[in-house]
Amino acid sequence: MAEIQAKLQALSEDYQKLQNDLQETVTARQKLEAQKQENLGVQKEFNKLKDGETIYKLIGPVLLKQDKTEAESTVNGRLEFIGKEISRLEDHLKDTQAKIEKKKTEIIQVQSSAQAAGAKPVSARA
Template structure:
């Protein structure tokens, strides 16, 4: 492998490494969104648990609208909470799917980087061996 080819391999390595690194920011954003959503899911699960404890005959449920607490029907509150939970579970599934896709793409890019590194290392070793052979034959 000549010097020109070595330069091309190095350029390919740099380009693929940039591609690999470009996945870091979106993956971190997705992880942050997932953590935030998991916290909201936990809060909603806590609300569902609390609503399950409320006695329909005397328990009052209030919902905050801005600075005002408004009385809400218990069944309506349970229904709204269940809908919110289902919606957030759907969002979580979507984020997980996108996160897995990004990680798979990043792993493929990482494998390409490793292959190019191996090719580059082998080419360097080949050039060193040629140089050593030429040096020993010149003596």
């Protein structure tokens, strides 16, 4: 019986680690989505600009003048990177969720076998 308890404990710890990993991934995904929305907003603002208007980039406490083409390129590059990261995290989420379901099934099987093993001696005594 102690062996089954140890196995259940190990499975529960693995399950908890997977749950924590899932939560961290969801949080990272949310941060990336916020960054994506922010960059999409900047991109929309660029589209509203007229030719010759000045763009400034905040670097530390200083605003530096920046070329429109360079600024647009930077934002487009960020959006592309964020899109790839979101895609990667979504794949990781699916993988982690599958692992969680598998671990949950393992836990249920061990619990069922423990209950069955515990029930047999009781019925034998009756």
